[in-house]
Amino acid sequence: AQKVTQAQTEISVVEKEDVTLDCVYETRDTTYYLFWYKQPPSGELVFLIRRNSFDEQNEISGRYSWNFQKSTSSFNFTITASQVVDSAVYFCALFMDSSYKLIFGSGTRLLVRP
Amino acid sequence: DAGVIQSPRHEVTEMGQEVTLRCKPISGHDYLFWYRQTMMRGLELLIYFNNNVPIDDSGMPEDRFSAKMPNASFSTLKIQPSEPRDSAVYFCASSRDRDSYEQYFGPGTRLTVT
Numbered sequence: 001a002q003k004v005t006q007a008q009t010e011i012s013v014v015e016k017e018d019v020t021l022d023c024v025y026e027t028r029d030t031t032y033y034l035f036w037y038k039q040p041p042s043g044e045l046v047f048l049i050r051r052n053s054f055d056e057q058n059e060i061s062g063r064y065s066w067n068f069q070k071s072t073s074s075f076n077f078t079i080t081a082s083q084v085v086d087s088a089v090y091f092c093a094l095f096m097d098s099s100y101k102l103i104f105g106s107g108t109r110l111l112v113r114p
Numbered sequence: 115d116a117g118v119i120q121s122p123r124h125e126v127t128e129m130g131q132e133v134t135l136r137c138k139p140i141s142g143h144d145y146l147f148w149y150r151q152t153m154m155r156g157l158e159l160l161i162y163f164n165n166n167v168p169i170d171d172s173g174m175p176e177d178r179f180s181a182k183m184p185n186a187s188f189s190t191l192k193i194q195p196s197e198p199r200d201s202a203v204y205f206c207a208s209s210r211d212r213d214s215y216e217q218y219f220g221p222g223t224r225l226t227v228t
Contacts, residue, residue, distance in 0.1 A: 033215050045205065045219035091157065095215055101170070102147075102217060104157040 004105035012111045021077040023092030033095040034075040040088040118220035132194040137206030149205040
């Protein structure tokens with residue numbers, strides 16, 4: 001079975017705090033891709049990052065960083081020095097090459113308070 | 115470049131009426147996806163097309179739902195007859211080719227069926 005679990009339903013932090021959003025996935029496929037999308041209050045879905053199952057290197061992009069660990073089937077997302085504009089719902093998603101389907105987690109709502 | 119375009123952005127209709135949602139994918143993208151987002155079920159894939167051909171419609175909830183892609187730049191999702199439980203945000207997304215994997219989402223259509 002393919003599944004994405006985002007156990008944190010909602011997180012509230014004060015501006016400038018660091019925050020980590022957890023994502024755990026399940027798949028039997030050996031080739032798969034992991035994604036993070038951001039859904040701000042305006043409603044659109046914004047692509048943030050893609051990682052493939054063969055590349056466990058962590059990635060940093062500005063204040064954003066991602067930690068991919070196959071051993072624990074996790075793909076966590078950290079925002080450093082959070083800002084109010086980071087307030088949004090963040091979705092982790094799993095894409096299986098075998099089925100060409102994107103499976104979304106239930107999302108984590110992040111609220112960054114001034 | 116223009117992103118994925120969806121129309122209308124908001125639709126309010128009465129139960130029993132036919133509803134047609136429209137999508138224009140990013141030019142040059144071979145894949146088009148329709149998703150539905152609800153509080154109860156989250157983001158779920160309804161159907162996807164490759165080069166205008168429906169590939170997987172296993173997520174289409176009922177026969178009341180149908181989708182077409184008459185050409186590379188236009189797709190419709192039709193609900194006939196609509197029911198209150200169809201109220202949701204419907205997203206269209208596109209991706210470039212078989213090896214691209216990133217899906218770029220439109221702004222969504224918020225459908226309310228009264």
